[in-house]
Amino acid sequence: MDVEELKNLKPDLVVDARGQSCPGPMLEAKKALTKVPAGGILEVLSSDKGTRRDLPALCKKMGHEFLGYIEEGGYDRLFVRKKK
Numbered sequence: 001m002d003v004e005e006l007k008n009l010k011p012d013l014v015v016d017a018r019g020q021s022c023p024g025p026m027l028e029a030k031k032a033l034t035k036v037p038a039g040g041i042l043e044v045l046s047s048d049k050g051t052r053r054d055l056p057a058l059c060k061k062m063g064h065e066f067l068g069y070i071e072e073g074g075y076d077r078l079f080v081r082k083k084k
Contacts, residue, residue: 025048052069066079
């Protein structure tokens with residue numbers, strides 16, 4: 001997805017993991033995905049740049065779709081579509 005498509009997404013749940021270092025954002029995302037319906041969107045806010053690499057790997061491992069991220073004011077907005 002491009003940046004405009006990501007900006008227009010309406011997430012089902014937003015997790016604010018800013019200020020946490022690895023593995024904090026990943027643990028928050030994994031826990032939050034249990035609350036998102038299949039086909040739903042999770043948005044993760046993270047100031048840890050490692051999340052850009054780690055979240056797509058987690059999605060692949062868990063069978064979800066990593067949609068991309070947007071840099072915004074010193075943190076990232078990362079988007080995941082729950083598949084199952």
